[in-house]
Amino acid sequence: MQRTNILRDEIKKYINENGEQFNQQLLSEAKNVSTKIKDILDRGNIDLLKNARTLIFYTVDQQEEELIAFAKQEGIAWAEHFLTLELKLEWVQAIRRTLWQCIDDIDEVKGITKEREDFYKLEKIINDKIDQFLNSFFLSYSKYKDEMFLKQREIVEHLSVPIIPVSDSVSVLPLIGTIDSYRMRIIEEKVLTDISDSKIRTLVLDLSGIPMVEKDVIDQFEKVLAGIAMMGCKAILTGLRPDLVRKMVHSGIRFERDAETRGTLQETLKNYL
Incomplete structure (x- = not known):
């Protein structure tokens, strides 16, 4: 030593x-x-x-x-x-x-x-x-x-979840690009926070820009819609692609309980503008 x-x-x-x-x-x-x-x-x-x-x-x-x-x-x-x-x-x-x-x-x-x-x-x-x-x-x-x-x-990811107000109580969320589990968690957090902060009563989610998604992501999305309903907000889905609908149907997933489905975003917004 x-x-x-x-x-x-x-x-x-x-x-x-x-x-x-x-x-x-x-x-x-x-x-x-x-x-x-x-x-x-x-x-x-x-x-x-x-x-x-x-x-x-x-x-x-x-x-x-x-x-x-x-x-x-x-x-x-x-x-x-x-x-x-x-x-x-x-x-x-x-x-x-x-x-x-x-x-x-x-x-x-x-x-x-x-x-x-x-x-x-x-x-x-x-x-x-x-x-x-x-x-x-x-x-x-x-x-x-x-x-x-x-x-x-x-x-x-937060910036890629643009919730756009079209009236005092109606907003639109256009979803574009690939959605994985991580991004779905961001969407859930942003959506529920904005509903609470901005007093949104109707949220239109346009899915026309989303390619095919995996089943586990669809499962998460179903939970997001349930959360939106629990917040007292009505969810409307537009732009559902045929291949996405087929995948949801064959997976046994149904959105009717927590969301309405419409055709295009443009047609839907005519009812609110």
Whole structure:
């Protein structure tokens, strides 16, 4: 343990006393990243050189909790500012190589790893901790990206559910494009919220722009219509395509209880305008 502490202190002392040399060596090891140092700092307030020392010090001090927290923070920052994983991997590997170069320089003067056991112990500490940092970083980065994607998709899906008022109590919802289970949940949420907020009494759902849908989606749609009826609103379906009707009939699904069916949207709206 005492020998390990000596190694740790010598590495930190060397980096602190040879800061400029350390920076130049690090930048020379990461050719692609070195040209983007200022851009990354300006874009995301991410100081790569400062963070490199933080990673090294957490590594040699074996501060596992701090290392993982730092990796998660870095993952979010890189994902939030659309920085690539390729750059991050190049940078961390450059940090690893530079750290070993520092150890080699120290060894030439003080022989801190002259014993084979000391070297292997130090190698395990450094490689394990840097790999742990990378794993935690990638998980945090991916999680943030996935959450951001879902939020963006939800926004887009909400925009793709345009409920258009045609009078004080009548609105139209033209549905266009493929509808999957996720989009059907968005439709349900938007429809029931708008009925409550806008006091809609009749909602015309035009299905002429929908291609064939799967049975489980039709089942969900049947539940949406039941929800509309429970909200005290009348649902009218227009634009039902023959192939969609056949699929509903053969699946044993009936909408008559919770919705009226009409021909075209234009014909239906004549009764309300």
